[in-house]
Amino acid sequence: TQLLEQSPQFLSIQEGENLTVYCNSSSVFSSLQWYRQEPGEGPVLLVTVVTGGEVKKLKRLTFQFGDARKDSSLHITAAQTGDTGLYLCAALNTDKLIFGTGTRLQVFP
Amino acid sequence: DAMVIQNPRYQVTQFGKPVTLSCSQTLNHNVMYWYQQKSSQAPKLLFHYYDKDFNNEADTPDNFQSRRPNTSFCFLDIRSPGLGDAAMYLCATSRFRGGEQFFGPGTRLTVL
Numbered sequence: 001t002q003l004l005e006q007s008p009q010f011l012s013i014q015e016g017e018n019l020t021v022y023c024n025s026s027s028v029f030s031s032l033q034w035y036r037q038e039p040g041e042g043p044v045l046l047v048t049v050v051t052g053g054e055v056k057k058l059k060r061l062t063f064q065f066g067d068a069r070k071d072s073s074l075h076i077t078a079a080q081t082g083d084t085g086l087y088l089c090a091a092l093n094t095d096k097l098i099f100g101t102g103t104r105l106q107v108f109p
Numbered sequence: 110d111a112m113v114i115q116n117p118r119y120q121v122t123q124f125g126k127p128v129t130l131s132c133s134q135t136l137n138h139n140v141m142y143w144y145q146q147k148s149s150q151a152p153k154l155l156f157h158y159y160d161k162d163f164n165n166e167a168d169t170p171d172n173f174q175s176r177r178p179n180t181s182f183c184f185l186d187i188r189s190p191g192l193g194d195a196a197m198y199l200c201a202t203s204r205f206r207g208g209e210q211f212f213g214p215g216t217r218l219t220v221l
Binding site: 040041042043044045048086088092095096097099100101102104 | 150211215217
């Protein structure tokens with residue numbers, strides 16, 4: 001079973017701080033996705049990265065796909081309380097999404 | 110707005126009492142998925158339909174069944190819910206297999 005390990009599992013920070021979430025695997029993926037899930041809601045797709053070494057920016061969020069396409073990172077600059085939620089990386093395996101173990105982020109005012 | 114709708118948002122049932130969760134979509138997507146998500150864990154795929162073709166995950170218990178009467182609707186039936194089946198159940202759709210998945214808001218199931 002291909003496993004996507006995320007770290008840290010939990011993160012609690014204050015508004016204005018920067019943070020990085022990691023998603024690692026021993027498998028190579030053709031693409032990797034990042035989702036954010038707010039309490040009581042379904043996951044919402046943030047970005048898909050496809051090319052090894054690719055960097056994508058979404059406002060204060062920066063996503064990077066590792067050169068070997070086995071890992072990815074999500075960096076948030078100047079976190080806001082609205083960034084609070086569960087962050088999930090996910091990869092396609094034979095047309096099915098395999099989700100990472102998740103990182104629960106809490107941003108305090 | 111095109112979307113994925115799940116009803117009800119909260120469902121309470123008794124141990125062993127059958128329950129049905131509903132999902133509908135206005136996206137006209139070919140693929141519909143059901144996931145189970147327990148507290149602070151990642152969603153776990155139970156099964157999916159590609160059009161009318163049903164695909165069960167190997168480790169999905171027999172207690173879980175699904176029906177897709179038409180493109181727009183998909184149901185999750187839990188025949189005899191146990192305490193361990195209490196979870197958030199997420200429905201998702203995609204235009205094609207391997208395509209971007211759009212998730213509904215989920216149904217939180219409580220088993221008493």
